[in-house]
Amino acid sequence: MKVLVKSRIRRLRVDAKAVARCAEAVMRKMGAAADTELSVLFLGARGMRHLNRCYRNHDTETDVLAFPLARQRGCRTAASCMLGDVVVSVDEAQRNARRFGTTTDRELLLYLIHGILHLWGFDDTHARARATMHERQETMLRAMLRKGDWRIIRQRAVRIKP
Numbered sequence: 001m002k003v004l005v006k007s008r009i010r011r012l013r014v015d016a017k018a019v020a021r022c023a024e025a026v027m028r029k030m031g032a033a034a035d036t037e038l039s040v041l042f043l044g045a046r047g048m049r050h051l052n053r054c055y056r057n058h059d060t061e062t063d064v065l066a067f068p069l070a071r072q073r074g075c076r077t078a079a080s081c082m083l084g085d086v087v088v089s090v091d092e093a094q095r096n097a098r099r100f101g102t103t104t105d106r107e108l109l110l111y112l113i114h115g116i117l118h119l120w121g122f123d124d125t126h127a128r129a130r131a132t133m134h135e136r137q138e139t140m141l142r143a144m145l146r147k148g149d150w151r152i153i154r155q156r157a158v159r160i161k162p
Contacts, residue, residue, distance in 0.1 A: 003019065006042070037083060038084065041086070052065065063111050064114050066114075067119075068084040069083065084119040106141075110137065
């Protein structure tokens with residue numbers, strides 16, 4: 001599997017290897033082909049609001065956006081497949097971590113899982129579908145957190161001028 005990770009957040013460093021590991025684990029759990037590709041982008045509040053306005057006509061911030069590219073649900077064919085793009089808001093993760101008493105890393109991991117499930121065809125617009133999706137993402141989240149350190153965000157080193 002190939003996961004391309006980019007971040008437009010300057011004040012924090014996103015650990016691209018940890019993100020790729022997380023995304024690959026989710027895709028494996030979903031049964032993705034070995035050559036499935038995914039891109040993940042980390043943005044701030046302004047960038048997320050812009051994308052949400054442009055692509056969903058919602059002029060608000062949001063935690064995660066998913067842009068599916070695969071024709072088939074989940075790319076279960078033997079051919080190479082670009083699953084799609086997941087865009088995650090670091091600012092929203094920080095706010096929600098404070099609000100819910102969790103960590104920013106846990107929130108980011110949750111958003112990543114949620115976004116990949118959307119690319120896989122899961123929907124959260126109706127109560128029954130939302131419950132199914134929520135159950136799946138919580139199960140995956142708990143399993144990943146039990147397995148080890150999924151720390152995604154690192155503080156940038158501060159340079160002190162002599």
